[in-house]
Amino acid sequence: MSEHRLPSWREGAARDAVLRFLADSAALPVEDRLAVLDVDGTLWCERPRYVQLDFFLDQLDGALRSRPGLRERPELRAVLEHDDAALADLGLPRVAAALVELCEGLSPQDFTARVREFFAVRTQPERGVPYRDLRYAPMLELLDELRAHGFDVALVTGGGAEFVRAVSLDLFGVPPQSVVGSQIGYRFARDDTGRPGLRRTAEVDAGGVNEGEAKVTNTQRVLGRAPALAAGNSPGDTELLQWAGSAGGPSLALLVEHDDAEREAAYTSEAGSFHAAEPIGTTARRCGWTTVSVARDWDRVLVGA
Amino acid sequence: MSEHRLPSWREGAARDAVLRFLADSAALPVEDRLAVLDVDGTLWCERPRYVQLDFFLDQLDGALRSRPGLRERPELRAVLEHDDAALADLGLPRVAAALVELCEGLSPQDFTARVREFFAVRTQPERGVPYRDLRYAPMLELLDELRAHGFDVALVTGGGAEFVRAVSLDLFGVPPQSVVGSQIGYRFARDDTGRPGLRRTAEVDAGGVNEGEAKVTNTQRVLGRAPALAAGNSPGDTELLQWAGSAGGPSLALLVEHDDAEREAAYTSEAGSFHAAEPIGTTARRCGWTTVSVARDWDRVLVGA
Numbered sequence: 227m228s229e230h231r232l233p234s235w236r237e238g239a240a241r242d243a244v245l246r247f248l249a250d251s252a253a254l255p256v257e258d259r260l261a262v263l264d265v266d267g268t269l270w271c272e273r274p275r276y277v278q279l280d281f282f283l284d285q286l287d288g289a290l291r292s293r294p295g296l297r298e299r300p301e302l303r304a305v306l307e308h309d310d311a312a313l314a315d316l317g318l319p320r321v322a323a324a325l326v327e328l329c330e331g332l333s334p335q336d337f338t339a340r341v342r343e344f345f346a347v348r349t350q351p352e353r354g355v356p357y358r359d360l361r362y363a364p365m366l367e368l369l370d371e372l373r374a375h376g377f378d379v380a381l382v383t384g385g386g387a388e389f390v391r392a393v394s395l396d397l398f399g400v401p402p403q404s405v406v407g408s409q410i411g412y413r414f415a416r417d418d419t420g421r422p423g424l425r426r427t428a429e430v431d432a433g434g435v436n437e438g439e440a441k442v443t444n445t446q447r448v449l450g451r452a453p454a455l456a457a458g459n460s461p462g463d464t465e466l467l468q469w470a471g472s473a474g475g476p477s478l479a480l481l482v483e484h485d486d487a488e489r490e491a492a493y494t495s496e497a498g499s500f501h502a503a504e505p506i507g508t509t510a511r512r513c514g515w516t517t518v519s520v521a522r523d524w525d526r527v528l529v530g531a
Numbered sequence: 532m533s534e535h536r537l538p539s540w541r542e543g544a545a546r547d548a549v550l551r552f553l554a555d556s557a558a559l560p561v562e563d564r565l566a567v568l569d570v571d572g573t574l575w576c577e578r579p580r581y582v583q584l585d586f587f588l589d590q591l592d593g594a595l596r597s598r599p600g601l602r603e604r605p606e607l608r609a610v611l612e613h614d615d616a617a618l619a620d621l622g623l624p625r626v627a628a629a630l631v632e633l634c635e636g637l638s639p640q641d642f643t644a645r646v647r648e649f650f651a652v653r654t655q656p657e658r659g660v661p662y663r664d665l666r667y668a669p670m671l672e673l674l675d676e677l678r679a680h681g682f683d684v685a686l687v688t689g690g691g692a693e694f695v696r697a698v699s700l701d702l703f704g705v706p707p708q709s710v711v712g713s714q715i716g717y718r719f720a721r722d723d724t725g726r727p728g729l730r731r732t733a734e735v736d737a738g739g740v741n742e743g744e745a746k747v748t749n750t751q752r753v754l755g756r757a758p759a760l761a762a763g764n765s766p767g768d769t770e771l772l773q774w775a776g777s778a779g780g781p782s783l784a785l786l787v788e789h790d791d792a793e794r795e796a797a798y799t800s801e802a803g804s805f806h807a808a809e810p811i812g813t814t815a816r817r818c819g820w821t822t823v824s825v826a827r828d829w830d831r832v833l834v835g836a
Contacts (some may be wrong), residue, residue: 257700257707334751378706389756395562401683402755403708407701412751414744414770422744422774424751431752432737439727440721445812446639446717446729447736448753450696450707465719467729473640 231371234364234526235418238480243478243516244368246332248375251454256406260451262466263365264458265383265390267480271360271528273491274352280453281344282325299324317391319435326386327428334388334412334424341392343517358397359530365457365482378500380453381389381405382445384437384462388426406448408436409482423519432457437462442469459484461506467515479515481506486521490528536676539669539831541712546828548783549673553680553758555781563778565756566677567711567771568670569763569801570688570695573787574703576665577766578796579657583690586632586649594633598765599751605630607786624740631691631715632733639693639729644758645804664835669760671834672701677760685709685758687750689767693731711753713741742767749775763788766811784820786811791826795833 235241250261266272283305289296296302301324304312313321329337345357350500369379378459381400383390387407394400409431412424431473433444442465448453456463457480485492494505510517520527540546556564588610593709601607607630609617612785618626634642637692647819650662658665667695686705688695692712716738718728738749747770751757761768761775762785776782790797815822827831 313707336758378708387752388755403683403685403753405755409752416750417797421777423749442727443717443719444730448708449712450640451711452691458630465727468725472726472728497558497719523764531567 232337232364232367234367234524236523236525238485239251240480240516240518240524244371244480247476247478248371248453249255251375251377254454254475256376256400258454258475259372259375259377259452260365260380260449260453260454261369261377261455261457262380262445262449262470263369263456264463264466265381265461267459267484268457268463269361269365269381270286270357271362271490273484273493276385277326277350277357278338278389279325279350280350280357280390282328284344284348285340286325301325302406323428324429324484325343329426330428332426334426337388337426338392341389347392353530355421355528359528362482362524363526366398368457369400373399377455380406382436382466383407383454384435384441386410387436404434404449406444407440407480409433412515414488439465441466445469454478455480457473457482459506461509464506464509468513479513480518481510482518483507484518485519486524486527489531490520499512537669537672539672539829541828541830543828545821545823547787549676550566551784552781552783553676556682557678557778559759561681562756563759563780564677564680564682565685565754565758566674566682566760566762567687567750567754567758567775568674568686568761569765569768569771570686571690571790572764573762573768574670574686575662575667576795577669578789578798582655582662582665583651583688583694585634585655585662586646586694586718589649589653590633590645591630606630610774627735634731635733637731639731641729642693643697646694652668652703654688658835660833660835663698664833665786666702666834667829668831669829669833671680671703673762674705678704683709684752684762685711685750685759687741687746687761687771688712689740689746691715693740709747711741711746714738714749744770746771750774754806759783760785762787764811766814769814773818786815786819786820787823788812788825791829791832794836795825 232241241391253274264270266276301316304316349356356357372379377398381390381394385407387405387409390407391402391405392403399433411427411429411431413427415425416422434440436444452473453470456467458467467479537546541571571581572792605619606626607623637821654661686695686699690712692710694716695712696710716732716734716736718732720730721727739745741749757778758775758782761772763772764787772784775784786787
């Protein structure tokens with residue numbers, strides 16, 4: 227049977243390691259069959275820009291029509307003018323906060339509707355395809371295999387939890403309660419009839435930006451257990467991958483390496499959003515992770531290709 | 532078919548409302564089929580004591596064997612001596628914090644193992660039955676019906692998230708990622724080999740004690756959406772029940788009233804852990820909730836009876 231599984235994966239060490247883990251996982255108690263996967267650069271393409279950044283740029287476009295004065299805010303001006311020096315000077319957290327403010331006050335339902343509208347009508351400008359086509363076909367096959375082997379599949383993103391939750395079931399078959407991310411806080415509010423509801427704030431919750439150690443603590447807080455499989459692609463995924471299998475039994479840590487400029491993008495993972503003391507490839511060798519080379523191990527890359 | 536469903540529910544308005552909601556829920560998009568249920572007093576008996584309190588008393592027994600000095604701590608002495616005046620004077624938050632400290636420093640896995648051991652070997656002293664027998668048979672039938680109708684079933688407890696998660700799959704068929712509760716914080720720590728792990732702290736996370744408004748904000752934060760059905764029994768469930776159906780479509784708010792001293796316990800829900808401005812029954816009438824009387828609506832109460 228195995229030759230018919232993971233059809234987008236080429237034969238080789240990475241595919242062998244995945245198939246071996248799937249076979250070995252029969253020894254895991256069902257409740258320990260949890261797989262967690264990073265999203266940007268692990269389940270879909272993050273270059274030339276994070277999908278979520280394109281969403282917020284789209285929100286900014288819309289907001290400028292009614293509030294042109296937003297253009298004068300330094301963080302937003304730097305984004306609009308692609309002013310890399312100003313962006314570096316301001317720092318990602320401050321720029322991200324200014325973008326997050328664009329959706330402040332929305333109900334969770336309205337925010338979700340905006341994200342889904344974006345995916346429904348916008349195309350990725352450089353590739354000219356819908357954003358859903360940026361998903362990696364081999365990874366979608368892996369998610370299906372994991373579920374077929376009794377795994378709960380969860381997403382652990384450095385991006386916004388709600389952004390990913392809005393499309394997680396549609397794009398990855400993952401329900402919103404199985405998404406862990408950078409969590410924007412909510413304010414409890416009643417409407418005129420006294421009915422309770424929630425409004426987005428512009429602050430990240432106490433769980434913090436979901437990178438590095440926070441990916442471990444937030445996964446435990448939201449999902450309530452440790453994963454047997456963890457997959458990622460950047461230094462911000464290091465602790466999550468090291469944590470995989472800490473409950474004992476078969477485990478797998480998968481690192482996706484982006485080395486295919488022709489079919490996707492070639493970039494060293496140091497360029498991620500999180501600073502690490504060493505290149506992620508060095509960490510992978512030291513920790514015995516399974517490395518997935520896009521160029522070598524994937525026969526097909528993007529679902530839309 | 533309907534006469535064979537919910538066999539532990541007596542015919543009447545409550546059962547009719549539940550069956551009508553289940554039928555109407557076919558109109559709900561699958562992703563809006565979320566049911567959230569309080570735990571203590573809604574899914575299992577909370578009298579004469581919360582199950583979780585018995586667990587911590589058991590932990591205290593064990594801790595005293597190696598650390599008899601704990602007996603001198605005012606909060607723990609008041610608990611051990613059933614000193615209601617001292618307990619009222621100290622306040623539940625301070626007493627709870629002292630009990631939570633007993634498990635400080637444990638890994639999540641070790642804490643889970645302790646909870647499961649408690650359920651495996653201890654019996655509820657007044658009833659002489661295992662704690663799992665304190666579950667309400669009619670509510671387990673409701674959970675099964677909800678799942679049969681495509682619902683994700685989640686637990687939203689005022690108690691500890693990890694305490695409930697340790698047994699949620701076994702006792703209620705609910706995986707840990709679908710449990711929302713008062714969340715004890717975790718500290719990220721590496722062991723001697725550099726492997727990351729987590730240790731319980733003694734502090735409740737920023738989400739706070741999961742009662743009242745916090746049940747709404749924490750449910751959105753952890754589950755990522757609003758429920759169509761919410762069930763509870765105490766003033767601390769008010770906001771959660773009012774929130775049910777806020778995404779639109781068929782909804783049901785269920786309030787369990789404990790009025791059966793013979794088969795379970797009779798107590799007014801004002802005696803709950805959360806202070807409300809009015810009796811919960813008044814809120815129920817005002818908000819049009821469906822009231823479930825244990826005495827009138829349930830043919831069978833505890834699964835162990």
